[in-house]
Amino acid sequence: MKKDKISSAVIRRLPRYYRYLNDLHHNGTVRVSSEALARSMGLTASQIRQDLSCFGGFGQQGYGYNVDRLRREVADILGMNNRHTIIILGAGNLGRALIENFSFRSSGFRLTAAFDVDPVLVGTRLGGVPVYHIDMLRDYLKEHAVNVAVLTVPASVAKETAASLMSCGIEGIWNFTNVELPRDEHEDVKIENVHFADSLLTLSYMLSEEKV
């Protein structure tokens, strides 16, 4: 599916392109030039054209880009049409916040189940999905094709839960614990970390910059 290796700098910008294009689309904007898009995103037109040309020529000389077409192309590049299935491990506040308020669908994922150890939660439904006991995880994964797991368990059980997921053949982990997950022999598992503390510390750094 991929020609050359795309640099991670480009990849990290793709979701942001998608977000802006989606907004433009919902505003009813039909065409956009690299110049105009660059201005609104705070990038250079050159960079946008360079980035997009990694994947093909989506524009037209003298016209620019068709917003809807480009939006769909970017969605496709991001794999948003791959009907990924996702489950969530840990239905505490954070897990619940994601289940109830995050639109997995908008990113092309179908959330099918949540897992927790709390007897009060197990057997209930949250935001439309059933909550199972975490002991049922292996059986569930055997019977359902699941690509990705969201890890919102306590840090103390993060590593073992991740190991269990990997041994069941999970393809990706969206990790919200502040634990660095070892891949061990499962080198092919994709891990995307959301490190809240790293993010806040970056802000902390920015606050003390240029003071004095």
Added chain:
Amino acid sequence: MKKDKISSAVIRRLPRYYRYLNDLHHNGTVRVSSEALARSMGLTASQIRQDLSCFGGFGQQGYGYNVDRLRREVADILGMNNRHTIIILGAGNLGRALIENFSFRSSGFRLTAAFDVDPVLVGTRLGGVPVYHIDMLRDYLKEHAVNVAVLTVPASVAKETAASLMSCGIEGIWNFTNVELPRDEHEDVKIENVHFADSLLTLSYMLSEEKV
């Protein structure tokens, strides 16, 4: 406080250095070489020495770095000793997850209050902090020195809430809404975005890479 302008690539790595150094410290490790740290973090020793030398010489030839000393230096560079004060706007699931499970203290922040519009929550306490009605925000900010606000409100009110914070002189916003916040005339406000969707889409991209 800063000599030359530090590149954002370096800054983004600092919290990760802190995390690893903190772990080493808690393991009782006293010294570490750039070589050993690089191996465990998946970087090159050169890069670590280069990064750290932006801020000064914290190591010693023939020995390496004293873990505790370096950890404290990095903490200081990150501004973790600046006793920042933080409030949180929006005490829904995500806000509550942060209030109850995220250790602001470990990042050098003191969480002092939460704000929401839900009459059931207003007047109560969550995780040790009082919940006020969001109408009290301006008054609260007048009477208390607050550096940073966490934005966990619904997307529909994100922009106006941010504008209100900025007009009250907030220094930083930790933004969890999927809305791009305009700075308008408050150019000096630091904004750190946590875009869940961008993160998940990056994972989605990685999943479809190298397939075929």
Added chain:
DNA sequence: TAGATTGTTAATCGATTAACAATC
């Protein structure tokens, strides 16, 4: 056709890696 804007090649800039003298 004339004007606008792409895709791409070349030039520049910045970040990472390599090398090594300094020195603990």
Added chain:
DNA sequence: TAGATTGTTAATCGATTAACAATC
């Protein structure tokens, strides 16, 4: 002292920006 490892300078690599011919 000999060995280890830093901090820094130089070399390389990669990413961003500039320029422009192609063309809608």
